[in-house]
Amino acid sequence: MAPLRTKQKDSKEEHSVLNPRTTSYEFSGPWGTFFIMLVVPIIIYGLYFGCSEETGGCPPNLSLAISSIATIGTQSVDVAGITSKLWGKLWDAEAMLYYLAWYLFCVICWAVLPGEYVEGRPMRNGQVKRYKANAFQTFLLSLALASAYIIQFGPDSFTFVYHKWVGFITASIIMAFIQAGFVYVMSFRPGKLLALGGNTGNHVYDFFIGRELNPSIGSFDIKSFNELRPSLITWAFIDISMACEQAVRRGGWGNVTDSMWIVLIGQIWYIGDALWNEPALFTTMDIISDGFGYMLSVGVLSWIPFTFSVQARYLVFRQRELGHLVSGMILLMHFVGYWIFRESNNEKNEFRNGKNPKNLKFLTTNSGSKLLISGWWGLSRHPNYLGDLLMALSWSLPTGFETPITYFYITYFTILLVHRERRDDDHCAKKYRDDWKKYKALVPYKIVPYVY
Structure with a gap:
């Protein structure tokens, strides 16, 4: 029985090392x-x-x-x-x-x-x-x-x-x-x-x-x-x-x-x-x-x-x-947003897969990871988010301005992406430590270049 207990103990220890207890909440x-x-x-x-x-x-x-x-307040309520x-x-x-x-x-x-x-x-x-x-x-x-x-x-x-x-x-x-x-x-x-x-x-x-x-x-x-x-x-x-x-x-x-x-x-x-x-x-x-x-x-x-x-x-x-002019302007906004979104994501995906056809500059961290600091990713840390937000806005504008409810998506999406950017910043700060501070000095804007 002793060898079996030892194996069970080793298995539990291995499990706790691989799956440490989460100590903080979101x-x-x-x-x-x-x-x-x-x-x-x-x-x-x-x-x-x-x-x-x-x-x-x-x-x-x-x-x-x-x-x-x-009416409910003046009579009994049938729950x-x-x-x-x-x-x-x-x-x-x-x-x-x-x-x-x-x-x-x-x-x-x-x-x-x-x-x-x-x-x-x-x-x-x-x-x-x-x-x-x-x-x-x-x-x-x-x-x-x-x-x-x-x-x-x-x-x-x-x-x-x-x-x-x-x-x-x-x-x-x-x-x-x-x-x-x-x-x-x-x-x-x-x-x-x-x-x-x-x-x-x-x-x-x-x-x-x-x-x-x-x-x-x-x-x-x-x-x-x-x-x-x-x-x-x-x-x-x-x-x-x-x-x-x-x-x-x-x-x-x-x-x-x-x-x-x-x-x-x-x-x-x-x-x-x-x-x-x-x-x-x-x-x-x-x-x-x-x-x-x-x-x-x-x-x-x-x-x-x-x-x-x-x-x-x-x-x-x-x-x-909407008419041809307004429709054309909204469609232009959509495809500009899509262009930013797709081009920036393509740069990131190619770089992660070991390719760098544009010879983009990068910062090598002490852990060996490489962080892009030029191209779209030199303009902001999340340029793809900017493209996403432009597309989201182009889907709400066709509804006009009679109600804020049709702008729920762009409002929610802005909050979501800002929150996600902050989660990512916190994660990277723990992972890269001082290198992350160097990176943020080189790429100071979070989503919108020269604005935020």
Whole structure:
């Protein structure tokens, strides 16, 4: 029995060294993450009920809400009845079945469609994961099938997403919660590599942040799969459904507004580019250092498709014609943003893969890492974020200025990227120490050159 106990002890010691206990919190700790878990679904639903035909516009008719509250205050409240009606409003069994079928379709496409295998960055345990990159092939097949369906049965056949919007939100949130719970439970199995930021021992916090770094079922990597396929492709199909709904209301595709086409072209271009460049995903912070928990699962399955598409849904019932000049200026903004975003990312990805065709200057740190200090990456530490923000703004401008709700995406995205920049700065300061101070002196601007 002694040798067995020794092996068990060695295994535990090896596990604790490889997976050290997380000693610091983000997002204000367990209470902060618990608050975010409650608030995120409320915001997603709120963007619908706060900006829809059903509630009287964008923003909604507040007089109806105020009168309802006043009535409640003067009579007994049927809590069970209110809860039942609310759940009946949020739950749609048919939407749930559609969503599950779509998710299963994405999994089958991952398994059967051809794609190259890409090696990720070496992990702490010395292993290198291999990812199957065929998200763009899945996108093309999905677009072909959807287009054939719409051509055969007309745009009215693809408007069900618009009419079942709330049911699809609920389905995605349920899926996100189930997946986060599944990977959290599985993270306690022996031999799992944990995320350095998600091993605090607090169940609420670790469930939210993500305890295991790369949860997988065989060769199926759950985190990277969710990041693109049922996230971005769903977003694209929501936009297409919104355009179909507008086409039905306006009497055909020839009458779809230029504002809707700008949003549709800009967002689907962005989505297609991300899917085409899928291998670049495997070098991002999400894959390299973040665990997969509720934060990421609800973010990619619910938040991205249903909050990033608010502009297209708004244009269904607030139809706007912009004219050639305004449309051209907005499209120019989009493609300038895309050019900055793609060129800067290409520079980074080529450099990380040992290539330097532009002979860019770099700073070599004591750890052996190399940090770019010229080209796009000499102008700011995150020039790709600037391109992202310009594109985000170009998707909101077609909605006009009648409501701030359609500018939620650019507002949220600005906060997200600033927060991500600060997380990255903190991570690099710990990793590179004095070399990071030298780097920041050489590249002083964080996102916008000469501004921030």
